[in-house]
Amino acid sequence: MNFHIDNSDIPAGIKRPNKCTYKGNNIPSSDPLPSLQIPKFKIALCQLTVTSDKAMNLANARSMMEVAAEKGARLVVLPEMWVCPYANDYFAKCSEDLVVENSSPAFRLLSEVSSRLRITIVGGSLPEWSNGRLYNTCCVFGPDGELKAKHRKLHLFDYYAPGDVPFRESDFFSTGDKPTIVDTDVGRIGIGICHDIRFPELAMLYRARGADLIIFPGAFNMSTGELLWELEIKARAVDNQFFVAACSPSRDSTGSYTIWGHSMVVGPNGDIKTSSGHEEMIAIAEIDYSENQLQREIFPLQQLRKENIYQLLEPCAPKHFV
Ligand SMILES: NC(=O)CC(=O)C(=O)O
Numbered sequence: 001m002n003f004h005i006d007n008s009d010i011p012a013g014i015k016r017p018n019k020c021t022y023k024g025n026n027i028p029s030s031d032p033l034p035s036l037q038i039p040k041f042k043i044a045l046c047q048l049t050v051t052s053d054k055a056m057n058l059a060n061a062r063s064m065m066e067v068a069a070e071k072g073a074r075l076v077v078l079p080e081m082w083v084c085p086y087a088n089d090y091f092a093k094c095s096e097d098l099v100v101e102n103s104s105p106a107f108r109l110l111s112e113v114s115s116r117l118r119i120t121i122v123g124g125s126l127p128e129w130s131n132g133r134l135y136n137t138c139c140v141f142g143p144d145g146e147l148k149a150k151h152r153k154l155h156l157f158d159y160y161a162p163g164d165v166p167f168r169e170s171d172f173f174s175t176g177d178k179p180t181i182v183d184t185d186v187g188r189i190g191i192g193i194c195h196d197i198r199f200p201e202l203a204m205l206y207r208a209r210g211a212d213l214i215i216f217p218g219a220f221n222m223s224t225g226e227l228l229w230e231l232e233i234k235a236r237a238v239d240n241q242f243f244v245a246a247c248s249p250s251r252d253s254t255g256s257y258t259i260w261g262h263s264m265v266v267g268p269n270g271d272i273k274t275s276s277g278h279e280e281m282i283a284i285a286e287i288d289y290s291e292n293q294l295q296r297e298i299f300p301l302q303q304l305r306k307e308n309i310y311q312l313l314e315p316c317a318p319k320h321f322v
Contacts, residue, residue: 038185038187038212040288041073041186041286041287042071042072042074042075042284042285042286042287043073043075043076043077043186043284044069044071044073044076044077044282044283045245045246045263045264045274045282045283045284046061046064046068046079046282047079047247047248047249047250047261047263047280047281048060048061048064048079048249048250049249049252049253050081050082050083050084050086050249050250050254051085051253052084054083054084054094054105057082057083058083058106058109061078061082061109062109062113065078065117065119065121066113066117068119068284069117069119071282071284072284073119074185074186075119075120075121075184075186076120076122077122077124077215077217077245077247078122078123078124078217078247079124079125079217079218079247079263080124080193080194080218080219080247080248080249081124081125081126081127081219081249082125082249083126083127084126084127085253085254085255085257086219086255086257086259087254087255087257088171088172090127091127091134091172091173092129092134094127095126095127095128095134096126096127096128096129097130098128098130098137098147099130106123106126107139107147110123110139110141111141111145111146111147114142114143114144114145115143115144116145119143120140120142120148120184120185120186121140122140122189122215122217123138123139123140123141124138124247125137125138125193125194126139127173128152133174135152135153135174135175135176136152136156136173136193137151137152138150138151138153138180138191138193138217140180140182140184140189140191142184148182149180149181149182149191150180151176151179151191151192152175152176152178153169153175153176153193153194153195153196154175154176154179154192154193154196154202155175155196155198156170156173156175157169157194157195159224161223164221164223165221167221169195179202181206181209181211186213186287187212187213187289188209188210188211188212188213189211189212189213189215190203190205190206190213190214190215191214191215192214192215192216193217194216194217194219194220196216197216197218197232197236197246200235203236203239203244207241211240211242212242212243212289212292213242213243213244213287213289214236214240214242214243214244214245215247216245216246216247217248218248219248219249219259220248220259220260221257221258222258222259225259225260225262229246229248229260229264230262230264233246233266234270237267238269240268241268241269241292242268243265243267243268243273243291243292244265245263245264245285247263248260248261248263249261250278250280250281251279252278252279252280261276261277261279262275262278263276263283264276264283265283265285267295268291268292268296269291269295269298273285273286273287
């Protein structure tokens with residue numbers, strides 16, 4: 001299992017000095033933990049109701065972020081697809097070009113709110129239009145209102161469960177091609193979008209790069225949500241011994257795709273720090289990164305790894321098991 005982190009997409013000011021090549025058995029045994037110096041802070045997950053009226057969604061996001069900041073949150077998170085319903089009919093018509101200056105109302109909103117309220121915003125995701133392609137994209141803004149990172153969903157959600165409504169994101173979106181890890185005022189954060197949570201290698205990569213927290217804007221449906229939402233969030237947290245936060249739209253959002261909700265923050269030992277129901281609300285939790293360190297002392301998993309035994313070099317043929 002070889003990973004190469006390319007953070008060339010991250011603005012120069014926040015680039016890590018060295019690129020890191022993670023070769024499976026080469027996970028640093030003691031991560032750099034600059035964030036231990038960061039005092040406890042509050043994270044707010046805004047579980048918005050998304051309608052077919054984009055202007056209304058933007059206004060609603062603005063007021064929920066303002067309430068979150070009033071409640072003391074320094075890190076505010078929005079859900080996957082908060083500018084339009086998570087439905088094929090809306091992606092192209094609600095898309096925004098994030099590069100052409102002033103052409104993205106959502107970009108302007110996130111930049112303005114983050115700088116005015118002096119907060120870090122992980123801006124959920126929106127349909128991004130770029131060079132003739134659509135991406136499902138998350139933007140991260142710092143308290144100076146600057147874009148710090150942009151993550152394009154790496155794993156598109158193509159789903160065909162018998163008896164359930166099929167969904168093919170790949171009919172509309174192109175995939176991203178980079179992991180996204182960003183140093184912010186509230187720690188080193190790895191970003192994934194929804195289905196990205198099902199690929200543990202991505203979270204492991206973020207762990208190897210010293211992430212304190214991973215954030216997944218997401219929108220699981222009623223079947224996958226009930227069975228897997230909490231399980232996936234907890235699994236990524238306990239395997240990697242860091243915080244994981246996942247923020248969903250509320251269930252009464254518009255569209256044929258019914259959303260599970262239950263935005264949640266889970267700590268490094270698997271305990272739920274906050275969890276919403278399925279209705280519109282803001283879920284707030286306190287994050288203390290010393291819990292990551294404590295958990296790593298209680299269970300020193302990194303030191304026990306035996307990559308020489310289970311490193312994934314190639315797809316396993318059955319003969320490997322005899
Ligand atoms: N939005 C998604 O990627 C949906 C998903 O992963 C799910 O399980 O539902």
